[in-house]
Every structure is written in structure tokens, then in C-alpha cells.
Amino acid sequence: MTDTATTGRALPHPEREQIRLESVLHALSDPMRLQIVCELAAKEVELSCSQFDLPVTKSTSTHHFRVLRESGVIRQVYRGTAKMNGLRRDDLEGLFPGLLDSLLAAADRQAARIGDGR
Amino acid sequence: MTDTATTGRALPHPEREQIRLESVLHALSDPMRLQIVCELAAKEVELSCSQFDLPVTKSTSTHHFRVLRESGVIRQVYRGTAKMNGLRRDDLEGLFPGLLDSLLAAADRQAARIGDGR
DNA sequence: CTCGTAGTACGAGGGGTATCGTACGAGCCT
């Protein structure tokens, strides 16, 4: 009915105060999840799970997105059959100022380093 | 012989270029290791393993220090029977500018938040 | 040399996790 109708039931997210640094770091310590977060940050818009071209099956993909959500890194919302994913920039910035940007920059840097065969 | 004699055999460390962001994040995603790194950063000097008051046995302690070393977060050197630990600030800063400081600040912030019962 | 201290090596136990396959549910489109 509304413009950006979010159908379906809601998904459990940790409150901002419940986000633990260790959990965030653990979530990002997996290459697959780090890549997801990088793409999400680069595109700057919410993306559905299926828009990521991950080299794993759907089940595994679901698993990784859940880890990211439960650690507080991303926010997930149903829109029709699609599940939209967005970075929790504000919450992370409020809790750990500058951390997300440093992490994204570090990931980009490493990707460039590897990409150039260095 | 030299002034700060480092006796014993050398320990394997990853070269700067071999340090992987994922490994660093994984190393720091353990509360015990994060605490170690925080203390190391706060003291600003090399510390022997036994100077940390960790709530685990010696074996476990050894394990955590090794993970930190092998991921490139710390540098370890024998000095007599003691093993001195130092943060690899320069290498990490060269690879991932600003990341270490953001991480340490985040850890401090979270510790303060928890310490104040918030 | 003997003893004590610092740390290691190795193996075991217990829990977590990354992956998959298959079967299922929830919305859209015709």
C-alpha cells in the first residue's frame, strides 16, 4: 500500500547498544562477508541478496547475510519476495567512529594490492 | 653480545605484504586477543607474555599470542626465557592507514560503555 | 650443576561454522 511497501514479517536485529565490536570483527573476518559489505558500501543503496554474485549456493548466502545482520553490520528488510540489505552506517559510526571507513578503505586497499598482483 | 641480546631461535612472522585484513580481523575478534592488543597499545612498550594477567592457562595464552603473531598484528622476540611482544604499528599503518587507531578507539569506547554499565 | 621460571608441543574434548543438498514458504505475474 505504501510507496516502499515492506511486506512479510520483520527480522530480528540487535539494537545499537547491543552491537559488540568482537562480533562485528568476526563477521567481517570472512572473505565472503567482507566482499558483501564492500559492495554494499560501494553501491550506496540497498541491494537484494540475489544481486550479489557470490560463488556459493543460496543456502550459504542466506547464512552469511544472517551473520552480518545478527552482528549488527547490515539491516535487512523484506520487500516483496526480495530481501533488501543496507549497511548500518549510522549505528556503527555512533558506536565506533571512523571504524567502518577505515575498514572499507583497508579492504579496498588490499583488493587493489591483490588485483595488481602485488 | 649486543646490548638488547635476543637469545634463542627466531619466530616466523608474516612479511608486511603477506598480512591479510581478514586474518587481522579474525585475530582481533577474540575478546582475549583484543584485550592483549589494547594493553599492548596502552603501555607503548614491549611486554612479555607473562606480564598479561589473562584468565586462561599458559597453553591457551601461548595459542593466542601465536595467532596474533601469525596474523601480523604483533611481533615476538625472545629475550632470555621471556618472549617480548610488540605491536606492528608501522606495518599495519602502512597497509591499512588509520585502521589500528580506529580499532583501538572502538575497543576503548566499548570497554567504557560496558564499564559504566551502559 | 641444580633448580626455578617462561614458554612450547602435542593431543583431546567440546563447540562453532562454512558449505552443501533438498524440501519448503512467501510474494509476484500471467
Added chain:
DNA sequence: AGGCTCGTACGATACCCCTCGTACTACGAG
């Protein structure tokens, strides 16, 4: 309604990791 697509749930498998205990090595002090 029927079918399609997106994502979930569940179990299985294999691996990794935190922890410990015990036995061991390396170095320094007396």
C-alpha cells in the same frame, strides 16, 4: 489458480578453533 523466483529451514559433513592438561625445552640464578 498455477507457476516462477527469492529466500528459508533443516540436516549432514567437514573443518576450525578455544580450552585444557601433561610432558617437555630453554634460559638464567644461585
